[in-house]
Amino acid sequence: MFDFIIVGAGTAGCLLANRLSADPSKRVLLLEAGGKDDYHWIHIPVGYLHCIGNPRTDWLYQTEAEPGLNGRSLRYPRGKVLGGCSSINGMIYMRGQRRDYDAWAAATGDPAWRWEACLPAFKQHENHWRLDKPEGVNADFKAAHGHGGEWRIERQRLRWDVLDAFAQAAVQAGIPATEDFNAGDNEGVGYFEVNQRQGLRWNTAKAFLRPTCYARPNFELWTGSMVQRLKLAHVDGQLQCQGAEVQTPGGLESVKLNPGGELVLAAGAIGSPQILQLSGIGPAALLQSLGIAVQQDLPGVGANLQDHLQIRSVYKVEGALTLNTQAASLFGKAKIALEYAIKRSGPMSMAPSQLGAFTRSSPDKPWSDLEYHVQPLSLEAFGEPLDRFNAITASVCNLNPSSRGTVQIRSADPAQAPAISPNYLSTDEDRCVAAASLKLTRKIIAQPAFAAFKPEEYKPGLQYQSDEDLARLAGDIATTIFHPVGTCKMGRADDAMAVVDSQLRVRGANGVIKGLRVADASVMPTITSGNTNSPTLMIAEKAAAWILADASRNLRGV
CATH class of the missing domain: 3.50.50.60 (FAD/NAD(P)-binding domain)
Incomplete structure (x- = not known):
């Protein structure tokens, strides 16, 4: 009883x-x-x-x-x-x-x-x-946040040059920088804060x-x-x-x-x-x-x-450190493990996504309806090995899907x-937002701040340009973000x-x-x-x- x-x-x-x-x-x-x-x-x-x-x-x-x-x-x-x-x-x-x-x-x-x-x-x-x-x-x-409770929030314990450049490119594309996603309006780009304690x-x-x-x-x-x-x-x-x-x-x-x-x-x-x-x-x-x-x-x-259905765009990059290359050798993996053992930092302290951005799928939207999770890595599918080339993944999801399951x-x-x-992408509205979000990703990558890495679109591929093609391709490369x-x-x-x-x-x-x-x-x-x-x-x-x-x-x- x-x-x-x-x-x-x-x-x-x-x-x-x-x-x-x-x-x-x-x-x-x-x-x-x-x-x-x-x-x-x-x-x-x-x-x-x-x-x-x-x-x-x-x-x-x-x-x-x-x-x-x-x-x-x-x-x-x-x-x-x-x-x-x-x-x-x-x-x-x-x-x-x-x-x-x-x-x-x-x-x-x-x-x-x-x-x-x-x-x-x-x-x-x-x-x-x-x-x-x-x-x-x-x-x-101070008015928006608490201290002394049970739920610990910390900043991440690593940064990546290639993600810093993506953030600068997002600003150049019209997304403001932010240091707080949680004050009521999360529009902006910055590193996510995470539920961790000392790594x-x-x-x-x-x-x-x-x-x-x-x-x-x-x-x-x-x-x-x-x-x-x-x-x-x-x-x-x-x-x-x-x-x-x-x-x-x-x-x-x-x-x-x-x-x-x-x-x-x-x-x-x-x-x-x-x-x-x-x-x-x-x-x-x-x-x-x-x-x-x-x-x-x-x-x-x-x-x-x-x-939230995330659409994973992958871009090959040059001259950048990514996890694809950092973890490609036994020496690299050992170095990562040692850093975590000593400092509780580095890639083993990583959240699945480090950099975030919230923005609008079109200028007439009154609020941010897209969220980016940007990662210094790429792989064919979750659980699969990392790709053997340098790349980043810019995943974007429609925050307010009209599809219901x-x-x-x-x-x-x-x-x-x-x-x-x-019942993903079952409405015209959701398919339209999917196509628009892929175009916006291309706009960010095309900004001067990211040019030094000579990005090459690997997924979905530049051969797909029409809204119809992009909406269909979104169905091929999108996956749940577990929400x-x-x-x-x-x-x-x-x-x-x-x-x-x-x-x-x-x-x-x-x-x-x-x-x-x-x-x-x-x-x-x-x-x-x-x-x-x-x-x-x-x-x-x-x-x-x-x-x-x-x-x-x-x-x-x-």
């Missing part, structure tokens, strides 16, 4: 566990289907190469064949370990844009989601390196579980424990969540909620809709076709899937992966596709399903204009406050 049961010890779940177990009178259970984060490659930043595609740390999902990608199926990494995706992701700290949160407030009718109301939740757990020594830091930066990955398990939660007697963590389905019952005419059935290493267990308790789904944009559907909460036709009794017909469960279970078997169909959101979106009561209300309570026939919330990236009505890890932490921060406030009211009998 527990007061709070959290399903998923990923980005959101670890923060929720920390906040909800702070009251010693509340028993808290955190359930994680994956294992402990004791694999050494999790903590070495470049180790994402060994974690993605590894069954020890990754669910190994694949998308369905995508028409917009010319029939290709993509690898779809999701963290299967304590810390979830924060243990295998790119470590980039990015909030998005002010307008993202103002749009959420409009979609839900709740001003609690406006930028000004979300900013305190971002700052609450933030520990920004620039505020280690606040002398000389301007007042605007090591800083995942949410380190930040929020160790040592705090482990030292609390009211906290339990079960790893290797997969929720099969939720335990639901009708009480006084209202559907309630009373716990869950969990497959543990020791067998099938039933975990139950104390009266007034809550179960919080924090299993992510794939896991949370999967668990709801397995439990009979979702599109009635889908559930009935699989022989699952419908507890609550919610057509939005598993719908509204959004993701689905996540749907294939059977009543919880062990079977759901069908993931992002799925939206599959349990929040919305107003009159939005038939909304799964949760503005306080993330799952909708039911008589208002809400008692004792059940979702608090992860799946609740985003629209994807944020940037990397999605940090917005997910903010969502969990707000959810924890609401859960604790409701628990306090229940205790007082209000």
